[in-house]
Amino acid sequence: MSKYNLSHLKELESEAIYVIREVFAQFEKPGILFSGGKDSIVVTHLARKAFWPARVPFPLVHIDTGHNFPETIKFRDDLVKELEVDLVVASVQQAIDDGRVREETGKDASRNWLQITTLLDSIEENGFDALMGGARRDEEKARAKERFFSHRDDFGQWDPKNQRPELWNIFNGKKNFGEHFRVFPISNWTEMDVWQYILSENIAIPSLYIAHYRDVIKRGGTWLPNSEFIKLREGEEIVNKKIRFRTLGDITITGGDESEADTLEKIVAEVAAARQTERGNRADDKRSETSMEDRKKEGYF
Numbered sequence: 001m002s003k004y005n006l007s008h009l010k011e012l013e014s015e016a017i018y019v020i021r022e023v024f025a026q027f028e029k030p031g032i033l034f035s036g037g038k039d040s041i042v043v044t045h046l047a048r049k050a051f052w053p054a055r056v057p058f059p060l061v062h063i064d065t066g067h068n069f070p071e072t073i074k075f076r077d078d079l080v081k082e083l084e085v086d087l088v089v090a091s092v093q094q095a096i097d098d099g100r101v102r103e104e105t106g107k108d109a110s111r112n113w114l115q116i117t118t119l120l121d122s123i124e125e126n127g128f129d130a131l132m133g134g135a136r137r138d139e140e141k142a143r144a145k146e147r148f149f150s151h152r153d154d155f156g157q158w159d160p161k162n163q164r165p166e167l168w169n170i171f172n173g174k175k176n177f178g179e180h181f182r183v184f185p186i187s188n189w190t191e192m193d194v195w196q197y198i199l200s201e202n203i204a205i206p207s208l209y210i211a212h213y214r215d216v217i218k219r220g221g222t223w224l225p226n227s228e229f230i231k232l233r234e235g236e237e238i239v240n241k242k243i244r245f246r247t248l249g250d251i252t253i254t255g256g257d258e259s260e261a262d263t264l265e266k267i268v269a270e271v272a273a274a275r276q277t278e279r280g281n282r283a284d285d286k287r288s289e290t291s292m293e294d295r296k297k298e299g300y301f
Contacts, residue, residue: 016185026173030130034060036072037248039134059086066093090122154178222255246278
């Protein structure tokens with residue numbers, strides 16, 4: 001009798017598709033949190049495979065800080081058009097204008113915390129009871145505490161000590177009125193898994209992940225992209241460097257690395273040799289040792 005064995009990537013793919021289908025089966029109005037980064041792109045690709053040849057049955061939900069990479073927005077819009085799915089955009093700038101949140105001030109001001117209120121407002125306004133995201137356990141210690149089905153209370157808050165067991169991959173999506181779930185289909189993947197999968201599936205990604213020349217500023221030990229939102233500090237200068245980004249977010253806090261990786265094969269090789277985590281250049285994670293967990297408890301992604 002011949003044996004049938006899945007490859008490592010196919011096992012991860014199968015697990016993620018199973019989780020996505022469970023979301024469709026258990027919830028009334030789920031969505032996919034889409035940032036335009038590689039992880040949310042992979043989740044969207046997996047959802048496409050899970051329901052092929054039907055269209056993806058979930059809207060893409062983007063929390064727009066107003067400080068985006070232009071390349072990310074173009075990629076998002078092109079993908080939405082290609083997949084013919086609904087796009088829900090929640091604007092942080094609109095929340096500021098409406099007085100829902102107050103913009104941070106100071107030299108290290110960021111809109112990262114402001115996304116929490118905008119996200120929770122969007123969940124309530126649109127009636128989402130589950131949102132799938134591309135967070136992975138290997139990214140950051142707070143995300144390592146997440147389950148596949150991560151319960152949020154009626155205030156949208158996360159209690160890492162009050163999560164449900166998931167023995168034998170049995171997921172409990174029961175909730176009370178006003179509560180919802182965040183779901184992480186690729187939670188068990190690593191950064192290397194993601195890139196190997198993108199390579200094997202030939203998935204389109206934003207050009208920001210590929211090494212390219214860009215005007216940058218050296219700040220906090222990283223190359224920060226120059227933009228209209230950046231104000232030069234004393235001693236700083238704009239230089240043109242060949243860099244790529246390992247993770248994408250708000251343009252004001254996402255640092256790049258000098259790189260020659262201008263193909264997917266070279267990216268895989270570069271990730272294999274890396275000795276720093278992919279979020280090591282994210283300024284929002286450097287505010288404190290528990291910055292990510294603090295944000296997540298308040299309702300962050």
